[in-house]
Amino acid sequence: MIDLLVIGFGNDLRSDDGAGRVVAERIDGLGLPGVRVISRSQLTPEMALDLVDAKRVVFVDASVDATEFSAREVEPGGAGGVMTHHGDPCSLLALAAEEGHTPRATLLEIPASNLGMGFDLSPATAAAVEAAVEWIVGRAG
Amino acid sequence: MHDLTVIDPVTRIEGHAKITIALGDDGTPSETRFHVTEFRGFEEFCVGRPVWEMPSLTARTCGICPVSHLLASAKAGDAVMGVRIPPAGERLRRIANLGQIIQSHALSFFHLSAPDLLLGMDADPATRNVFGLMAAEPDLARKGIRLRSFGQSVIEAIAGRKVHAPGIVPGGIAHPMDAETRDLLIGGLDEAHGTVVAAIELFTGILDQFEREVDAFGRFPSLFMGLANPRGTWEHYDGTLSVVDHDGTVVARGVEASEYRTIVGEAGREDSYLKSPYFKPRVGDDDPPERGMYRVGPLARLNVCETMGTPEADAALAVYRERAGGVASSSFFYHYARLIEALAATERMAEHLAHPDLLDEKVRSEAASNFRHVVGVSEAPRGTLFHDYEVDEHGLLTSVNMIIATGQNNLAMNATVHQIAKEWIDGPEIPEGVLNRLEAGIRAFDPCLSCSTHAIGEMPMVVDLVGPDGATICRRQRD
The missing domain is CATH 1.10.645.10 (Cytochrome-c3 Hydrogenase, chain B)
Known part of the structure; x- marks a missing residue:
């Protein structure tokens, strides 16, 4: 079982929306021991199997509702998307629970303001990415 | 019949879908529209980029079917090189x-x-x-x-x-x-x-x-389009375009992917960002695109092929066709x-x-860049996917057009929700079970509607029932 699973998700063609993936790829580049990184467009059900193998998971997502970087514990729950292909951390944790193990889970939210086509992050988002990387590094190992 | 509600630009953000059911004077559904938005602006975004980058770029438009875009784009790249x-x-x-x-x-x-x-x-x-x-x-x-x-x-x-x-x-x-x-x-x-x-x-x-x-x-009767190969077996990667009618009549066969424009037209609608491709030979200048409605995806691929080409799937196909009564039109x-x-x-x-x-x-x-106008095609899980590129002498894109499967099913999805509304809407309410059937009718196509961004939302579904006077008499929303 790995110590820490980092899952960054979002659309990295959509500027700030890809912030979670930028964080994931930065962490991946650090090669931290005991840390596994997944960078995806969206959460999908089979990722519950990845959660089952982790002691702790950190989800990193962009949020248009957030005004600053935040970290909060998340619990299994939710009903999943009704007719979409999207999952959310709580639903994924609930699926992992059905598979027999729920890791301690934290959701890092990165404020997002520009969701237009592009690769660049707006200044507030870029600053929050740095904070998120620091937050994860401080809890790895 | 009143005018249908037109969604305004503010609501046309990615990830939202809406069904508007218009009631006629007799209180039964007279028209039903499925409005949706898609990944807009992407084609323009790609112009000026090297064609070699396109597989990586286009694969990121979708978290569920990246391989479809990888394949269509890489095949367009094959054609640019001519290899x-x-x-x-x-x-x-x-x-x-x-x-x-x-x-x-x-x-x-x-x-x-x-x-x-x-x-x-x-x-x-x-x-x-x-x-x-x-x-x-x-x-x-x-x-x-x-x-x-x-x-x-x-x-x-x-x-x-x-x-x-x-x-x-x-x-x-x-x-x-x-x-x-x-x-x-x-x-x-x-x-x-x-x-x-x-x-x-x-x-x-x-x-x-x-x-x-x-x-x-x-x-309902419609056309069905998919890739086909000379052996008549189920195809998912290559081959030529084939179109069959609801009674199994072949109406087009052996159309090269690069010639898709000879059979596929694209209509825009004022109430949705999703384009409505149609079968061009069936639609005259004054005809609505519905005359050329076709479906793509698993249903169409199985209607287009003669056999699956493998023993167990062929046995299953025989039972399927028996249950469907021949060509599956539901x-x-x-x-x-x-x-x-x-x-x-x-x-x-x-x-x-x-x-x-x-x-x-x-x-x-x-090889180097040898050809200027190319088309890459593949069968995505939900239907035929076209990547149509024009490049300059350096392989830089000057024009991009992508026709996605969900768009090609747009006319049929509209017809489907209308059929469901007519069957189950009976009065000024939308009961939970009816709301779910409307959604399930769309789900049957497995549309990929909100791939473009997830931060905005998770495609809340709104269903409006609108009376003959144009006023909304019932709204159901799924967040």
């Missing part, structure tokens, strides 16, 4: 697409549609979801997750984990497959195959319970068709993985 890719390269591309078909169909059937099918269309929405399914059918739900995971592992073995450096490239595949990877994939095939067989048994066992849904979920049969395709995918994959040329080192052809 034929090595046999092992094509085999690996085909395996990747089969893996994608398995994982995408698994998600559609086990996680999105099985709650309706197994728990009931009228079941409590609080439990009519994947968790309710976990509680009622834990073994099935777990197998669905593992099936999707298997498909994903196939994709990652060939296309790679990193979208910025994809394994599927113009000219073939970036890296040959090694024996260890091949053996790992072979090791997962038996379980995947067993899960699909069990799902088909389950579905065929409950199909008769949905007689009304079979009749009302998009059961969109409810998309579910069934998906399972048969998943079965064929496991059988085909076993053949490819056992082939002696699979591990050949030569998997990529290389």
Whole structure:
């Protein structure tokens, strides 16, 4: 079982929306021991199997509702998307629970303001990415 | 009949869908529209970029079917170079697409549609979801997750984990497959195959319970389009375009992908960003595009082919056609068709993985940019996908047009929700079970509507019932 699973998700063609993936790829580049990184467009059900193998998971997502970087514990729950292909951390944790193990889970939210086509992050988002990387590094190992 | 509600630009953000049901003077649905937005602006965004970047770029438009965009884009790149890719390269591309078909169909059937099918269309929405399914059918739900995971592992073995450096490239595949990877994939095939067989048994066992849904979920005449090969077997990667009518009459055959414009037109609608492609030979200058309505995806592919080309899938196809009464014209049969395709995918994959040329080192052809206007086509899980590029002498894109499967089903999705509304709407209310059937009618097509961004939302669905005076008399919303 790995110590820490980092899952960054979002659309990295959509500027700030890809912030979670930028964080994931930065962490991946650090090669931290005991840390596994997944960078995806969206959460999908089979990722519950990845959660089952982790002691702790950190989800990193962009949020248009957030005004600053935040970290909060998340619990299994939710009903999943009704007719979409999207999952959310709580639903994924609930699926992992059905598979027999729920890791301690934290959701890092990165404020997002520009969701237009592009690769660049707006200044507030870029600053929050740095904070998120620091937050994860401080809890790895 | 009043004018339909027109969604304004503020509501036309990615990830939203809306159904407007207009009641006529007799109080029954007179017109129903499914409004949706799609990934807008992407084609313009690509102009000026090197064609070689396109597989990586386009694969990132969708988290569910990246391989479809990788393949269509890489095939357009093959055409720019004017090369034929090595046999092992094509085999690996085909395996990747089969893996994608398995994982995408698994998600559609086990996680999105099985709650309706197994728990009931009228079941409590609080439990009519994947968790309710976990509680009622834990073994099935777990197998669905593992099936999707298997498909994903196939994709990652060939296309790679990193979208910025994809394994599927113009000219073939970036890296040959090694024996260890091949053996790992072979090791997962038996379980995947067993899960699909069990799902088909389950579905065929409950199909008769949905007689009304079979009749009302998009059961109408339309055309069906898909890739076909000279052998008449089910095709998912290459070949030419074939179109059949609802009675099985072949109306177009052997149309080269590069000539798709001769049969496919695109209409815009004022109430949706989703374009409405239509079969051009059926639509005159003054005709509505509905005259050329066609469907793509699993239902169409099974109507277009003569056989699946593998023993178990062929046996399943024979039963399917018997249950459908020949050509399947009900969109409810998309579910069934998906399972048969998943079965064929496991059988085909076993053949490819056992082939002696699979591990050949030569998997990529290389050349400079030789041709200026090219089309790449592949069969995505939800239907035929076109990437139409024009490039300059340096291989930089000057024009991009992408025709996605969900768009091609747009006219049929509209007709489907109208048929459902007419069947179940009876009065000024939209009961929960009816709301769910409207959604399920769309779900049958497994549309990929909100791939473009997730931060904005998770596609809340709004259904408006509008009276003859234009006033909304009932609104149901699913957040």
